[in-house]
Amino acid sequence: MLSPPQPQALLRIENLRVEFGRFPAVDGLDLSLAPGELLGIVGESGSGKSVAMLALMGLVDAPGRVSADRLEFQGQDLLRLNARERRRLIGRDIAMVFQDALSSLDPSYTVGAQIAEVLQTHLGLRGAAARQRVVELLELVEIPDAARRAEAYPHQLSGGMNQRVMIAMAIACGPKLLIADEPTTALDVTIQAQIMELLLRLQREQGMGLLMITHDLAVVAEMAQRVAVMYAGQVVETGPLPALFDAPRHPYTAALLAAIPEHNRGARRLAALPGIVPGALDRPAGCLLSPRCAQVQGRCRSERPALTNEGVRCFFPLPPAARLEAQHGQ
Template sequence: MSLLDIRNLTVSFGGAPVVDGLDLTLDAGEVLAIVGESGSGKSVSMLALMGLIDPPGRVGADALRFAGQDMLALGPRERRRIVGKDIAMVFQDPSSALNPSYTVGFQIEEVLRQHLGLKGKAARQRAIELLERVEIPAAARRLDTYPHQLSGGMAQRVAIAMAIAGEPRLLIADEPTTALDVTIQAQIMALLLDLQRERGMALLLISHDLAVVAETAERVCVMYAGQAVELGRLPALFDAPAHPYSEALLAAIPQPGQARLSSLPGIVPGRFDRPSGCLLAPRCPYVQPRCAERPALEPSRLGAVRCFFPLNQEAR
């Protein structure tokens, strides 16, 4: 049984859904990446899993299960026992994820109190150990530091320490290196992978950086306009993408000596201007008359693809 099982997930805020029929599975100890342009529904999908979609947002699914538990059927109290402990999330902006009114130590110890029952000296000692594990120097002194006194890289390390404090089985990292410089980005990703291997966690990485994904993930889900358009294993999917959108994302990666970046014309459709057929059709260089129909996600040579005319399928 998969650790995470999502079937036909929809999230809407009025109008067309911003997440439209997402199917996704994740096994224990696996590293899965979700990629796509801004507005593709990557983060919203995971916020729905965490129960962080506020009204007027509405979440529906045929299945939204974690470790066999139906997340949609849980009450607030039961959900709080799982979220923050068995499922934890590292957000892309640590300055907004950390509470500016409380010290680093207080915020880490709060997680330890809520989910592990640690208090007093035991909680403080464990908080120091967590800061040391995420490679923060002078960890004991950092406990009394406020978030605004930390650099971006240090703040993200604190956010990671908070996320792993409850010893999660699934860690969701939502663009964890976006606000950091290149050197710190590499350090943070190396840290996340070390923690994933050390603890046997499943890691779900949300990213638009395909180079990072290629180096870290075992499988990838490509999302476009709220739909999964391709699923497959790496590096095979990047070597021979089946969906035109996957091909366009890879073509947009800068190459040495390249005079002009490749781009896909147009924009991701919004809630109120979605095509009736294939959502990529207005931008797709391979569009054909049948694309006026809405394709389903079907098995492909390397996984699954949502396209009537998939690419690179000769060996299928």
């Protein structure tokens, strides 16, 4: 009996590398995303999360070099697109919400004019039709008095309002893939929750695939269906939620979870992973985590582990008892 055909992945990345000189900011990244799926990407600063997504968007300029065995969106090879084809795709079918909305918006134009430019470029909307759609989009992202706010300049709006404008701009053409890169970094806690709730609602209502880059493991645990944990430009563990957070197999994932304040109640000190993510001059020959890993063994210092079919990049994955112990910082 023939098995039913598998649905085509919305996004498929294999062996993505982004190099600046000799430094691999992204070092052999493998990721896939199904249509309508929400994938969380987590890791410390310097892990390559944002650079990988900028490479996907075609926003890595010289001297950066991008290469991949496969970089496909809906079966289309993104590396083979010419500049015109990429401009037609990016902003329409693939869109991105950046960390700092105020620095991403043009201070010389009203927010309505900037959204209208997207509508004109990709959908050909002009005049009254474009103005009406701008107001509809601002209302969709829950900006009050949308018609008046469309005439405001970015400096006249709060950080939360500007982030909503960025989201409105990103979803203006009904993208199939939305990348949200730390979309609440510069916002206070109350506004962060509102923005995350808005993104989740829009993702569900519009059936978008969503790549959520964040440092906040609690947000990922609550929102995402799968998670990819990145370290030093590589995915070190990936799998479905909540199973992966309940029983992490990679020492780095366990260390991230152990550092969550909720897991340190009653402890004298917050659990922390010593050291920093390696840079261009201190990249280990073996496992990239080996200088910081409490479970390091001789093989780890000389060999570089591959990502297994089980979704973990480690020669000595944590056994169940050790995973629970690492999580609770005992």
